[in-house]
Amino acid sequence: VAATRVWDFPVRLVHWLIIPLIAFSWWTAEEGPGLPAAMKASLEASSEFGFIPWMEWHRWSGFAILGLILFRILWGFLGSETARFSRFVRGPAAVAAYVGKLFSKSSDVVVGHNPLGGWSVLALVLLIAAQTALGLFAVDVDGLESGPLAVFVSFDQGRVAAALHEIVFNLLLAFIALHVLAILFYAVFKRDNLIGPMITGKRTLREGAAPPAMAPIALALLCAALAAGFVYAVLKAFWLH
Amino acid sequence: MQARRIFSMALAALTLAVSGVAFAQAVRTPAESVEYRHQQFRRIGATFKMLNEGVRGGSPDLAALRTNAQTLNQLAQDLPNWFPAGSGAESGVRTRATAEIWSNSAAFADQAAQFRTATQALAAADDVRVIGGQLRAVGARCASCHQAFRAQE
Numbered sequence: 534v535a536a537t538r539v540w541d542f543p544v545r546l547v548h549w550l551i552i553p554l555i556a557f558s559w560w561t562a563e564e565g566p567g568l569p570a571a572m573k574a575s576l577e578a579s580s581e582f583g584f585i586p587w588m589e590w591h592r593w594s595g596f597a598i599l600g601l602i603l604f605r606i607l608w609g610f611l612g613s614e615t616a617r618f619s620r621f622v623r624g625p626a627a628v629a630a631y632v633g634k635l636f637s638k639s640s641d642v643v644v645g646h647n648p649l650g651g652w653s654v655l656a657l658v659l660l661i662a663a664q665t666a667l668g669l670f671a672v673d674v675d676g677l678e679s680g681p682l683a684v685f686v687s688f689d690q691g692r693v694a695a696a697l698h699e700i701v702f703n704l705l706l707a708f709i710a711l712h713v714l715a716i717l718f719y720a721v722f723k724r725d726n727l728i729g730p731m732i733t734g735k736r737t738l739r740e741g742a743a744p745p746a747m748a749p750i751a752l753a754l755l756c757a758a759l760a761a762g763f764v765y766a767v768l769k770a771f772w773l774h
Numbered sequence: 775m776q777a778r779r780i781f782s783m784a785l786a787a788l789t790l791a792v793s794g795v796a797f798a799q800a801v802r803t804p805a806e807s808v809e810y811r812h813q814q815f816r817r818i819g820a821t822f823k824m825l826n827e828g829v830r831g832g833s834p835d836l837a838a839l840r841t842n843a844q845t846l847n848q849l850a851q852d853l854p855n856w857f858p859a860g861s862g863a864e865s866g867v868r869t870r871a872t873a874e875i876w877s878n879s880a881a882f883a884d885q886a887a888q889f890r891t892a893t894q895a896l897a898a899a900d901d902v903r904v905i906g907g908q909l910r911a912v913g914a915r916c917a918s919c920h921q922a923f924r925a926q927e
Contacts, residue, residue, distance in 0.1 A: 582914035675920070676819030676826070677913045684827045688820035774830070 536735035537744045539644055541613040543753040545734055547605050551661070554598050555709075559702070561591040588678040592668075595680075596764055599665040604760035605658060611752060614745035615645030622655055623648040638723055642738055644745055653712055660705045664698065669767075671695040681772035802858065804865035811856040811871070814849060821846045822913070829906035839905050840897075846912070847897035850890050854883065863925075870925040885919040 560566065564587045565573065576585045609618040631648040646654055669680040672691025683691045719725040730736040738744070802810065821842050828839045859876055863869050875882045892915045896908040 581910065582917075584914060584917050672819070672823055674819065675815075675913075675916050676822035677916060679823060679826065683823070684831075688816065688823050691823070772830070 535737075536733075537644075537738050537742075538734050538747060539615055539730055539736045539738075539745055540734045541616060541747050541753075542734065542750070543604070543608055543612065543757075544616050545731060547601050547608075548731060551598060551601050554594050554601070555661075555705075558591055558594045558598065561587045561594060588673065592680070595665055595668045596768065598661065599669075600760050600764045602658065602661045602665060603763060604757050606662065607756040607760060608748075608753070609658070611748065611756060613748040616748070618655065621646035621648075621651035623651055628652065636722075642725070642736065642742075644736075644738060644742060650715065653708065653715065656708050657705070657712065660701060660708060664701045664705055667694050667698040667701060671698045681768060684771060802861075804861050805867050807856075807858050807861035808865075808867045808869045808871075811861065811869075814852070814856055818846065818849050818916075821849065822909075822916075825905070825909055829902060829909060834902045836900070836902060839902065840900065843893075843896045843899065843905060847890075847893040850886075850893035853889065854886050857882075870927070872923050872925050875923050882919075882923055885915070885922060889915040889919060 565585065568576075573585070577583050580586060608616050614620055627648040635649070669682040670686050670691060671694040672679040672683050672686075672688055673695065674692070676688055679691060680694075683694075686694065716727050719727050825839060825842050825846065828834055828842065857871065857875055861867070861869070862871055862873055862876060864873065889912070892908070892912045896905065896912055899905045899908050
């Protein structure tokens with residue numbers, strides 16, 4: 534049986550780009566844990582006033598994530614069948630039915646997100662969107678660093694945004710952990726490799742299963758241009774000189 | 775604008791008057807000293823935020839920038855008075871001020887002096903570009919002192 538395309542290229546690209554960006558955002562927010570002393574010293578030497586611009590890097594990482602998540606939300610309405618919220622966010626009956634056979638080893642291959650995983654994906658998308666939105670308004674403890682939209686809030690409100698930015702990050706970490714554990718569960722308990730299809734886009738479906746409809750790449754480019762254009766417009770208006 | 779300037783100067787004078795070392799040491803409990811210190815640093819943060827935004831905006835308001843620069847400078851001049859002996863973490867009050875502020879007071883005084891010098895230059899500037907540049911120098915003084923004398927969260 535030939536493998537069928539289940540994840541389109543934009544879905545996979547967003548998925549695999551957002552992981553290193555989230556890691557980089559965490560790392561810059563923590564001011565480079567694990568960075569070798571020699572590298573740190575040379576970065577400091579080449580930085581203005583001897584301070585590594587962690588927050589500058591953090592902001593750019595956040596802007597990139599913002600663009601990706603905006604694209605993913607657009608794609609959730611206009612994209613390929615398996616990318617659409619309307620397709621993978623299911624009601625309680627479907628979720629309950631799926632949970633009922635979750636621990637059976639011989640369950641069917643689901644095309645796209647399963648009814649339970651769909652909610653996990655929605656949670657991840659919403660948390661990432663909330664996290665980037667909060668970052669836009671956040672102000673650091675010293676008033677030295679802030680997101681590009683912090684100009685619309687007071688110092689104290691910006692500090693609240695920063696506190697929420699930290700709380701939502703921890704929530705996001707919890708959902709990422711759940712996501713990874715679920716994939717491990719499928720790999721080990723159900724002998725179902727979910728990582729391969731997220732890389733290649735392809736999966737072997739049961740005989741007669743209908744292949745999901747894929748959206749044209751031109752539409753993806755249009756959505757990407759809209760998302761990038763929006764981020765650029767915000768930066769142009771409130772941040773870049 | 776004139777009334778605002780007079781008001782902000784009066785406010786600064788009042789701040790100076792009530793935050794003298796003797797007063798702080800004689801009257802305030804450690805908890806009150808820490809609370810007051812945090813409140814003053816929040817004022818620095820809020821002022822710095824306004825300055826940052828002021829130099830970033832498309833049509834900078836030089837008068838507002840200068841007022842904020844002067845406020846920041848007044849706060850900086852007063853800063854050594856916010857650290858009365860006994861207002862460190864050893865008092866049991868939650869504070870990130872490290873013990874070295876008092877055990878290595880010469881180094882702390884030097885940091886505070888460098889901060890004052892930087893904010894004086896900021897307050898003296900009357901050009902948006904110069905203010906923007908000097909703001910970065912002031913920020914570097916903040917970061918330098920925090921690295922030396924503020925505990926990690």
